[in-house]
Amino acid sequence: MHVEPVSTTPGGKKGRPTPKRKDAEAARIHPLVPKDRKEAKRAARAARNARFDAEQRALVTGEEKYLPARDKGAARRFVRDYVDARHSFSEWILAVMMVSIILIMLLSMLGNKIPLQYQAYLLYGSSILMYGSFIITAVESFLVWRKVKRTFAQAHPRDDIPSGTGYYTFSRMIMPRRWRSPRPQVDRGQFPK
Template sequence: MLRRRKTTETPADGRPEAHGSTAAPAGGTAPSAPDAKGASGRRDRSQGKGVPTPRRKDQEAARRRTLVPEDRKAARRAEREAAAAERRRQREAMITGDERALPQRDRGPQRRWVRDFVDARTGVAEFLLPVVVLYIFLMMVPSRQVQVYLMIALYVLVAVIVVEAFLITRRVRRGLTERFGQAEPGTGFYAVMRALQFRRLRLPKPQVARGQHPR
């Protein structure tokens, strides 16, 4: 059998024809400009921004660090001085009756009226503490009869104080309702607790004399 012999066509310039997309153009020119630009862009992205991204733990630590004073000893000393100044202001207010520095439980026009009402009267309840101290000493007397009398006297005193506390609560609530329209909660108990204290030991200090009832 006869085989066909492949013939290769040769162009006019004497060079064989290039096949496929990988053939270089004539004259050996460099790659196109877009390809070079893409390569440089990939190189820039791989290099990054030159500064490492801070971790979340480091960011939170930096934010917390701004809230904590650098000199903790000075901060504690300043807090102690501020607390001492506040206590001095409250002690002075307890003596002068300045409501701006009084504790919250003693502030307000109704509490001031209650204090003036209690301080203006003379009651049995304010002598409870001295009587109890005297009772303790007298109970050391080795006489059964004396001890029985002292016990009866103490019971009578307690009963009188209970009745007096009930009357003080009623009068305080009635007086506050007449002057302020409505009594604040706890004013009756506040009045009774102040009436049970010896006048010289009351805080805030009494601002009215005995018999000088508030209007």
């Protein structure tokens, strides 16, 4: 315990302002924390920014140490590399959905100018396009997930696949390749072993 020396100033004053209770308690509990609150906040902000910068770099470079928790691990890396190495219909589903939505919007805006028979064709065509792409994507992601599980179990027999990796595979598959995060680290056709 640190004891303050008795003041030798005239009048018995201690020569410094009385610390606030919060600051005194913080100094007593955490002696290594800087005494100045602004300094402590600045240090905490700098540490938070450094972690954020490291995480952002890791999302580009694929450095395992600084990746977010959802992307860490051998199984998640294997899934990312496998999905990024293949060509798939699923990565185009967002574009297909946009086309079908635009068709429906055009149908509603130009409904009076288009004959009824063509309106029905456009409506059925956009519905078939949207629901058909959903079904194709669901089947494709199911088959890819089964293949990834089997291949990962052969390559890493001692490692477990964490729960939620199936959804991770699906969500990676439906993103266009250039929008994926973390960025793809393998070329097309370069499957993991």
